[in-house]
Amino acid sequence: xxxxxxxxxxxxxxxxxxxxxxxxxVELSCAPEAVENATGIVLPGVAAFGYAMSALGPLAExxxxxALGGKPLLGICVGYQMLFDESCxxxxxxxxxxxxGNVVPIPAGRVIPxxxxxxxxxxxxxxxxxxxxxxxxxxxxxxxxxxxxxxRAKTAYTEYGFDMPASVQKMNIYGTQFHPEKSGEAGLKIxxxxxxxxxxxxxxx
Amino acid sequence: xxxxxxxxxxxxxxxxxxxxxxxxxxxxxxxxxxxGARYSDMGADELVFLDITATIRSRKTIVELVEKVAExxxxxxxxxxxxxxxxxxxxxxxxGAEKVSVNTAAVANPELLTESAQRFGNxxxxxxxxxxRSEERPGKWQVCIKAGSEPTDIDVVEWAVKGEExxxxxxxxxxxxxxGTKAGYDNELNKAVTDAVNIPVIAxxxxxxxxxxxxxxxxxxxxxxxxASITHFGNYTIRQMKEYLRDKDIPVNL
Numbered sequence: 413x414x415x416x417x418x419x420x421x422x423x424x425x426x427x428x429x430x431x432x433x434x435x436x437x438v439e440l441s442c443a444p445e446a447v448e449n450a451t452g453i454v455l456p457g458v459a460a461f462g463y464a465m466s467a468l469g470p471l472a473e474x475x476x477x478x479a480l481g482g483k484p485l486l487g488i489c490v491g492y493q494m495l496f497d498e499s500c501x502x503x504x505x506x507x508x509x510x511x512x513g514n515v516v517p518i519p520a521g522r523v524i525p526x527x528x529x530x531x532x533x534x535x536x537x538x539x540x541x542x543x544x545x546x547x548x549x550x551x552x553x554x555x556x557x558x559x560x561x562x563x564r565a566k567t568a569y570t571e572y573g574f575d576m577p578a579s580v581q582k583m584n585i586y587g588t589q590f591h592p593e594k595s596g597e598a599g600l601k602i603x604x605x606x607x608x609x610x611x612x613x614x615x616x617x
Numbered sequence: 618x619x620x621x622x623x624x625x626x627x628x629x630x631x632x633x634x635x636x637x638x639x640x641x642x643x644x645x646x647x648x649x650x651x652x653g654a655r656y657s658d659m660g661a662d663e664l665v666f667l668d669i670t671a672t673i674r675s676r677k678t679i680v681e682l683v684e685k686v687a688e689x690x691x692x693x694x695x696x697x698x699x700x701x702x703x704x705x706x707x708x709x710x711x712x713g714a715e716k717v718s719v720n721t722a723a724v725a726n727p728e729l730l731t732e733s734a735q736r737f738g739n740x741x742x743x744x745x746x747x748x749x750r751s752e753e754r755p756g757k758w759q760v761c762i763k764a765g766s767e768p769t770d771i772d773v774v775e776w777a778v779k780g781e782e783x784x785x786x787x788x789x790x791x792x793x794x795x796x797g798t799k800a801g802y803d804n805e806l807n808k809a810v811t812d813a814v815n816i817p818v819i820a821x822x823x824x825x826x827x828x829x830x831x832x833x834x835x836x837x838x839x840x841x842x843x844x845a846s847i848t849h850f851g852n853y854t855i856r857q858m859k860e861y862l863r864d865k866d867i868p869v870n871l
Contacts, residue, residue: 422710422737429688429713458710460738490738502735520815523840525740525786527817529662529870530619549620549870551662551693553715553740555786571618594693594715596657 414610415450417475417491418442419467422458423593427488427603430593434600436607447474452610453483456593457490461499461515461556464490465507476508484584484610485510486540489554492580492587496558511582513560522573525555530570532578532590538566540586540605541579548598550578550590557589584613620870621834622662622841623858624819625848627652628669629698632678635669636845638797640747640765646849650685656848657690659855662870664690665718665789665819665843667745668698669764676705680712687713697745697789701726706733710741718743718789721762724769724776727783734784739816744785748773748806749793758806765793773806774813781814788814789843792822797846799825807837819843827853827861834867 416427418440431438431454439446447453453475457464465472479485487495494507499515507515518524529549534541550570557576560567568579570590579588586606592599627634627649634652635643646652653664666686668679676699683696696709697718706717723730723744733742747765748758758773777788790810792803802823811818820839824830824847833839847853859869 422707422741423713423715425684425711426687426713426715430691433691458715458737458741460735463736501738523817524815525817526619527740527787528619528622528841552619553693553786555739591693591715594691596691600691 413437413439413450414452414454414607415446416440416454416456417447417468417471419464419471421464421467424456427454427456427593430600430603431607434604436603442471444471444474447471447478450483451614452606453478453485455485455487455491455494457488457494459490461490461493461501462503462505464494465505468494472508476510479510479585482584482613484606484613485586486606487587488593489589489591492589493556493558495580495585495587496560499556501556510585511560511565511580512562513558515556515558517556518572518576519574525553526572526576527553530572532568532570535566535568538568538579538581539609540581540602541568542605544598544601550588550592550595550599552590554589618868620662620868621862623830623855623869624663624665624841624843625656625661625855626665626667626821626843626845628667628845629679629682630670632682634849636797636849640793640796649682650689652849653686653694654689656855657692660859660871661692661855663692663841664694666694666696667718668696680708683709683712683714695743697743703729703732703736706737710737716741716743716787718745720745720747723780724760724762724771727779730780730783730785734786739784739786742785743787743789744777744780745789745791746773746776747791747793761793774809777810777814781816785816787817787819789819789821795823798823799846801825801829802833802837802842804832804837807833807839811838817841827858830858831862831865831867834862
């Protein structure tokens with residue numbers, strides 16, 4: 413069972429809808445025991461960074477703990493940005509600190525927010541992005557992006573006047589700046605991949 | 618490269634999709650959930666649902682509609698019409714909308730843009746502007762509110778710039794003069810606004826032929842093109858539109 417963290421912000425339901433559509437067991441919950449027992453955790457998000465972190469409240473520590481313990485964790489959009497150390501969206505805010513790096517504004521000189529379908533180059537060694545080909549369009553909607561300095565992290569990029577990180581993986585911690593739940597068939601495949609990773613990890617324990 | 622977006626718009630009244638000319642003479646165009654799913658299957662990049670009745674009674678209906686749409690469609694969609702408070706925005710986002718558009722309420726209470734951007738991020742706050750050519754000031758456009766029924770003294774370009782400053786992350790710019798005419802977008806309007814702001818602009822009103830889409834992107838500078846009449850009544854498929862643009866070197870998601 414995958415648990416999508418219900419922390420009172422937008423689009424949590426869409427992520428659940430997408431998992432259900434592809435036949436995956438999923439539960440929307442904020443109960444600590446559900447997080448502990450889950451095969452994998454999804455941290456979704458349509459919100460400003462600071463608002464999302466404060467909405468997460470004490471759950472932040474628990475999510476960090478289970479992720480450091482090896483449970484697969486997938487962050488989406490702001491949920492992905494929250495995997496990093498800090499963000500400067502509407503003030504300075506600390507993130508979960510699971511991946512070294514900061515969330516910074518997309519540099520001026522282009523249309524911001526970065527909004528719409530952009531091509532992501534899919535590295536062969538990123539399991540989350542497997543089975544879709546070498547590149548594909550995904551749906552983005554954001555004004556900040558995560559810059560990682562973590563050498564253990566693998567990164568997939570999209571081009572927006574510069575190579576902008578679009579997805580990251582560090583061991584059992586995964587994230588996408590784009591919205592897989594809103595990116596049609598290719599996005600659903602990513603959610604399926606995450607579900608498969610969770611199922612496999614649960615069996616190997 | 619970021620692609621230009623093709624966005625069918627579903628004007629919803631009494632649970633049905635309707636389409637008129639210059640905001641009048643509405644004609645039935647189908648069931649919103651079914652039409653939405655069809656456009657999603659056809660390769661639309663996004664959908665916009667506008668509750669054009671926007672009464673208190675219809676508010677509950679629109680939340681239910683959003684939930685139904687979100688269960689069946691895995692592309693982003695924007696919902697607008699009669700939204701007045703941060704709480705209503707929250708409810709719609711939680712029901713499955715990706716973005717919300719505000720129009721009259723933003724004119725009446727510009728703070729709404731700022732408050733919602735700080736809470737939800739500016740990427741989900743769409744400022745919808747209904748623009749009409751000004752008779753008193755040639756070459757200018759005036760903002761109209763209440764579904765286009767009430768003209769204001771506000772200049773469209775100035776309002777767009779202010780909207781961006783206040784926290785809007787996108788502008789849905791509808792030309793009331795061109796709406797439903799199928800005679801082409803008002804690209805003078807589109808250009809005036811896209812030159813003045815740095816956020817994405819969706820051009821709306823007037824699409825009738827494929828080259829209108831191209832013109833809105835190239836001459837108008839639009840990041841996305843919205844249409845209703847020409848898709849609802851079967852003139853062109855989404856794929857035809859995208860292939861046409863691709864063949865003219867416009868990046869699209871095909």
